[in-house]
Amino acid sequence: MVPRPPSPTPEQRTATRLPAASVPSIEGVRLSPGDMVATLVNISTSGALVECTAKPRPGSAVTVHFVGTFKPASVRGRVARTMVASLAKDGVLNYMVGIAFDQPIPLEEQLADAAPAMQPPDTPRVVSRLQNRW
Numbered sequence: 001m002v003p004r005p006p007s008p009t010p011e012q013r014t015a016t017r018l019p020a021a022s023v024p025s026i027e028g029v030r031l032s033p034g035d036m037v038a039t040l041v042n043i044s045t046s047g048a049l050v051e052c053t054a055k056p057r058p059g060s061a062v063t064v065h066f067v068g069t070f071k072p073a074s075v076r077g078r079v080a081r082t083m084v085a086s087l088a089k090d091g092v093l094n095y096m097v098g099i100a101f102d103q104p105i106p107l108e109e110q111l112a113d114a115a116p117a118m119q120p121p122d123t124p125r126v127v128s129r130l131q132n133r134w
Contacts, residue, residue, distance in 0.1 A: 015044035018107070028067035031056065031097075041096065045104045047077065051085050055095045058082060064099060077101040 020026065020040040029038040029050050038052035048064060056062060056079045065074045080098040087093055 015046040015104075017042040017044045017049070023070065023107075025070040026066050026068050030065040030067065031099075032063040032065065038097070043107065045101075045107045047080065047098065047100045050097050050099065051094055052097060053092055053094055055082050055093075056097060062099060064101075072105060075101050075103075075105055 019042050023040075023043060026040055026043070029040045029048075030036065031038055031050070031052065031054070034054060034056075036052050036054040036056075038050035041049040041051055043049075050064075058079050058081055060079050061076070062079055063074050063076050066072075077099045080100040082095050082097050085094045085096040
């Protein structure tokens with residue numbers, strides 16, 4: 001197997017990505033235009049990665065609507081990238097869609113408010129010992 005060559009573009013991420021499970025106030029995601037239902041994969045102050053069956057064009061303007069108690073309830077942005085995530089048994093393609101927000105969102109404040117409710121203070125932290133062999 002031939003190793004993948006290094007990316008010609010340097011890493012451009014400036015904000016820490018949080019997995020969807022770390023933000024329980026987001027129960028779902030919709031993208032407009034088109035009212036596309038999507039699943040949140042991860043989020044940061046500057047963008048989000050969602051999975052959906054639609055393939056918005058890179059560079060197109062979108063509005064991300066968060067279902068749940070997350071604030072802001074919607075954020076404007078642009079599609080930074082799309083790529084095929086998987087092929088369902090019924091032949092439908094699922095896409096990973098990277099969205100760059102037009103303005104940063106205050107993510108840390110909401111996580112600080114939700115942290116005490118997520119894990120009681122006396123609960124020991126579980127550390128995974130699973131390692132990737134590849």
